[in-house]
Amino acid sequence: MVSLTDVRPVEERAWFKTERRDNVLRFIVGGDWTLPEAPRLDPKLRALDLSAQEAEIDGKELDKLDSAGAWLLLRTKRAMEDGGAKVRSFVIPESYGPLFGTLEREHTAPPTPEMERPPFLYRVGRGFMHSMTQGYEMLGYLGRVTVETVETIGPQKQLRWKAFIHQVEETGINALPIVGLLSFLIGVVLAYQGADQLRRFGAEIFTINLLGVSILREVGGLITAIIIAGRSGSAFTAQIGTMRVNEEIDAMQTIGLNTVDVLVLPRVAGLMIALPFLTFYSDIMAMIGGAVMCYFDLNITFPAFLRQLQGAITLNTFLVGMVKAPVFAFVIALVGCFEGLKVERNAESVGRLTTRSVVESVFLVIVLDAGFSIMFSILGI
Numbered sequence: 001m002v003s004l005t006d007v008r009p010v011e012e013r014a015w016f017k018t019e020r021r022d023n024v025l026r027f028i029v030g031g032d033w034t035l036p037e038a039p040r041l042d043p044k045l046r047a048l049d050l051s052a053q054e055a056e057i058d059g060k061e062l063d064k065l066d067s068a069g070a071w072l073l074l075r076t077k078r079a080m081e082d083g084g085a086k087v088r089s090f091v092i093p094e095s096y097g098p099l100f101g102t103l104e105r106e107h108t109a110p111p112t113p114e115m116e117r118p119p120f121l122y123r124v125g126r127g128f129m130h131s132m133t134q135g136y137e138m139l140g141y142l143g144r145v146t147v148e149t150v151e152t153i154g155p156q157k158q159l160r161w162k163a164f165i166h167q168v169e170e171t172g173i174n175a176l177p178i179v180g181l182l183s184f185l186i187g188v189v190l191a192y193q194g195a196d197q198l199r200r201f202g203a204e205i206f207t208i209n210l211l212g213v214s215i216l217r218e219v220g221g222l223i224t225a226i227i228i229a230g231r232s233g234s235a236f237t238a239q240i241g242t243m244r245v246n247e248e249i250d251a252m253q254t255i256g257l258n259t260v261d262v263l264v265l266p267r268v269a270g271l272m273i274a275l276p277f278l279t280f281y282s283d284i285m286a287m288i289g290g291a292v293m294c295y296f297d298l299n300i301t302f303p304a305f306l307r308q309l310q311g312a313i314t315l316n317t318f319l320v321g322m323v324k325a326p327v328f329a330f331v332i333a334l335v336g337c338f339e340g341l342k343v344e345r346n347a348e349s350v351g352r353l354t355t356r357s358v359v360e361s362v363f364l365v366i367v368l369d370a371g372f373s374i375m376f377s378i379l380g381i
Contacts, residue, residue, distance in 0.1 A: 013031045013032040013034075013037060013063075014029075014030075014031040014032050014033050014034070014037035014040070014041055014069070015029070015030055015031050016028065016029040016030070016041070016044075016045075018048065020052070023052060023053040023054060024052065024053070024054045024055070024056065025050065025051075025052035025054070025055045025056070025080070025085065026055075026056045026058060027050075027055065027056065027057045027058065027076065027080075028058045028061070029057075029058070029059050029061070029062060029073065030059075030060075030061030030062055030063070031061070031062070031063055031064075032063050032064040032065075032069075033062060033064065033065050033066075033068075033069025033070070033072065033073065034064050034065070034066045034068065034069055035066055035068040035069075037069070038068040038069065038072060041069075041072055042072065045072060045075070045076055048076075050076070050079050050080045050083050050085065051083045051084070051085070052080070052083075052085045053084070053085060053086065054085060054086050054087075054088050055080045055085040055086070055087045055088070056087070056088060056089045056090075056091075057073065057076070057077060057087065057089065057090045057091065057092075058089075058091050059073065059090075059091055059092040059093065059096075060091055060092075060093070062092060062093055062096070065092075065093075065096045065099065067099065067103065070096065070099050070100055070103055071103060073092075073100075074100065074103050074104065077090060137338075138334070138335070138338055141334070141338050142334060144260060145260060145264060145265070145268065145334060148258070148260045148261060148264075148265060149265060149268075149269075159265060159266070159269060160261065160262065160265070160266050163262070163266035163270075164265075164266045164269050164270050165270075166266070166270075167266050167267050167269070167270025167271065167274075168270045168273055168274050170232070170235075170270075171228065171231075171232040171267075171270055171271045171274045171275075172270075172273070172274025172275075172277060172278060173274075175227070175228065175231060175232070175274075175278060176278070176281065178227060178231065179224055179227055179228075179278050179281060179282050179285075180281065180282070180285045181285075182223065182227060183220065183223060183224070183281075183282040183283075183285040183286040183289070184285045184286065184288060184289035185289060186215075186219060186223055186286050186289065187211065187215065187285065187286035187287060187288065187289025187290035187291075187292075187293070188289040188290065188292065188293045190210070190211055190214060190215070190219070190286075190290060191207055191211055191289070191290040191291075191293035191294055191297070192293055192297060194207040194210040194211065195207045195293070195294070195297055195298055198210075204298045204300075205298075205300070205308060207290075207294060207298065208290070208294065208300070208305055208308040208309050208312060209308070209309075209312035211286075211287065211290040211294075211309075212287070212309045212312040212313040212317070213312065213313060213317060215283055215286045215287060215290070215321075216283055216313060216317045216318050216320075216321045217317055217320050217321050218321065218369070218373070219286065220279055220282045220283040220286055220321055221279045221282075221321045221322070221324045221325055221328065221369075222365070222366070222369050223282060223286075224275065224278050224279045224282040224325070225275065225279075225324075225325070225328035225329075225332065225365045225369075226362055226365060228271070228275060228278065228328075228329070228332060229332045229358055229361035229362050229365060230358050230362070232271060232332065232333075232336070233332045233333070233335060233336035233357055233358060233361045234336070234354050234357055234358050235336070236267055236333060236336030236337050236340055236357070237336045237337075237339045237340040237343075237350075237353055237354045237357040238340070238350060238354050239340065240263055240336075240337060240340025240341055240343070241339075241340045241343030241349070241350040241353060241354065242343075242350060243263075243340075244340070244341065244343045244344075244345065245343065245345050245346065245347065245349075245350060247345075249263075249341070259341070263337065263340075263341075264333075264337045267333050267336070267337055268329075268330060268333040268334060268337070270333075271329040271330075271332060271333040272326045272329040272330055272333070274329070275325045275326065275328060275329035275332075276322055276325040276326060276329075278325075279321065279322060279324075279325040280322065283318075283321065287309070291305045316381055320372075320376055320381060323372075324368070324369065324372055327368060327372075328365050328368065328369075331361065331364050331365060331368065332361045332365065335357055335360050335361045335364065336357050336361065339353045339354070339356055339357040339360070340353070340357070
């Protein structure tokens, strides 16, 4: 028997040595294989010649072992196997067996079988069934939120006013700059494009009519809802999802708190109050942008702009746009909270469901806007 290496200084707590007998390599370890010793052991283990036909790992003399030391031993075992050696024995103290078992399970990926891409009709059917399941779950969640909302009206339960006011500030007041800027630019674009087309017929003055009707009835509320879906709806999902990853929601349920009361209702109510005011603000900023564009492009003064606008719109024009805002707000908040509560306990799920939340919110807002347009057209409003 010949000893090839012996890393066992007196002052160091972790040691190992290798011995060869014929074609059998024995790897003997002992001492404290713990995290503080890992930086010293790692380069020496990498430099070992582990080539052999058969190998044995003897850890009977281990005094202490943690996950860092166990990983070094497991890596050495795999290096022996990769070099063509058959590890015929791996002896460690019985108390460390579960640690090695866990490491081997966590760091051994099962082979992924090569699968053919599913047929087109299969993918379509799977997507359809997923959409139906998502709609069914969201409908059930809508029922739960509705029941909880009705119960807040009675004396047995109160809305959390501090959280409600905080959400009004976050979703409403803090969104004023971005909503105002984008609405102003939308007004500029609509005025420029409208004037460019109407100039061909000598009807530039009707650019104001186009601005007034399109912004107040459709564009102002729709643009504001899309901005808030991307800003606040995604924030709802990310906030609640992160709480789920950190197990804060589990802690709330453990101490008896109702998650709908604490997390969902203040967000839904806050956004339903904030979005109508944001829509009104968006309408004003878009009209200002259109007026500025008309002044510089068509030489229409602001008093003339206001006179033409007064004749172009009615109270119904304004109300048609405003009545949509609370509905849009309810859908955005509901989807954002619903997807947040579906987050799994990993960071990838937070990002994926936040993206899904924005896409679903924007999709539903546009579908609802189309539905409102058809309904108002049938009613002659």
